[in-house]
Amino acid sequence: MISRNAIHTRTITCGCCRYGVSAAFLKRSGFCNVRGKSMHGSFFFVVLWIVVLLVAIVLGYLQQNRMVKRKTAELRRELFERQMAEKELLASDQKLRQSLAEKESLLKEIHHRVKNNLQIVSSLLYLQEDYMTDPKGVDILRESQNRVKSMALIHEQLYGTADLAKIDFGRYIEGLTANLFDAYGIDPDRIRLNVRTGDIALGVDMAVPCGLIINELVSNALKHAFLPDASGTIDIAIQTPDTGRIEMVVADDGIGLTEPPADAEKKSLGLRLIDTLTAQLDGTLVINTEKGTRFSITLNAPEQPEKES
């Protein structure tokens, strides 16, 4: 008698094949009982399972392949669309740049013509001096010339630089004061000029009134602050103490200013201009006459952009 738990290895005859397997294992696994007849049926089921598994694998592979192909086609289409979009963007960017360059040229041309016209006005005033016998009239014409020139200089600087919207106000002040020294025939060794300006860029709207104010203050100092042979110094300082404000200081160490009349009608045109322009720009004017004359004007100004390096 064979023990129940003993493991027997016997030869199973199955069709034309012979397999050496553990009978107990086959019995336990339920694939077949050890009788040869039922082994044939179990083997059929094993093969069937394998075939089903293989078919499932193949179908899965085909399905996956189809999905990969579809996804690839979608990605290709998207890639093509993106490439075309990039080309269109580049083309429109180029078009915009071209348009911008044209507008810049046009704007430069306009500033150039404005400057030329202002220079013509200044020249006409200069020519009219010859017909003026009254020295006071000549002075008035010369002052008007300087005012027009100070405006022309802004337009000249605008078309001469890369930034058409803003001008370097420090550079502008240097040009303006050089013109005034030249117009009044002042020897720079007699009256020295110190200009201290920060990195301030102003738009045309702001630069024109500010330029006119500086023009009036420096002209006033050159004409009245110093006795004919006396030497001295004019200081110009422009800074932005806080955002949105500009402080302009024009000071001289000359003979000092007599108290300006309170009545606006009695003031000189220069002083009236300073008052009006300061009020227009919502600014304040402080005059100090302790040591020479010191005009301090604080104005509202739009935020100064950082200059491109």
Add this chain to the structure above:
Amino acid sequence: MALSKKTPRILCVTSGKGGVGKTSFTVNFAIALTRNDSRVLVVDGDMGLANVDVLLRLSVKNNIRDILESGADPRQALIFARPNLAVLPGSSGVPEMVSLGDKQQSKLAGFIKNISSSFDYVIIDTAAGIGSSVLWYNRFSDHNIFILSPDPTSMTDAYALIKLLSRDHGINRFNLVLNFVRGVREGNHTVDTIKRVTQRFLNLELAHLGSIPEDNAVRKAVLDQVPFIEQTPGSKAARAVHDLAERVHTLI
């Protein structure tokens, strides 16, 4: 009393990119049209490197350049390749013919109008690229057929030419024929892609006339210098071209 003449429909076959099968399509499409009892004139508009005559094994005595220069009767240059199929051969290896001047353009327009009166269809096979002759032929024609393959370079070039013709030459109706297509799905994807791009950036609707499948019979026919529609009438490509000819009235 003036005799009323039937005006032929002028079709321009173009692509932007070279090697997409413009000439092969032109020749086989023309033959397919003749099978429907239409009289067809094929103008070899590839003014620099013409080869319609090569595909049809024609012996050329006079070409477009000769008649433009000599002012001779353009009918002298016509070759009847088949009973209802005439060919006006182009010049080959003549760089100056690639860009047509204004005078040459109006002269050529007069010639084509003159000789086309006895035909139902005039099919112009243009050169690759965006040369002045290509642009002129496209403007001159009634219908523009773009041949393109699923290759992205072909689509890019076709798009560039469509953009140029629509933006600078006022043409806004284009028909697409896809060549070398492997399967209906690939053809639909390609058409969908280029349609979406032209719709998005040019606001243009394109018409899809049909697709020609990739077929070894085409390559063999080109090597044998015989139109595949005649050499292997039962091939997939030949059947597709016949279908396209049947739909010629749907051209926009």
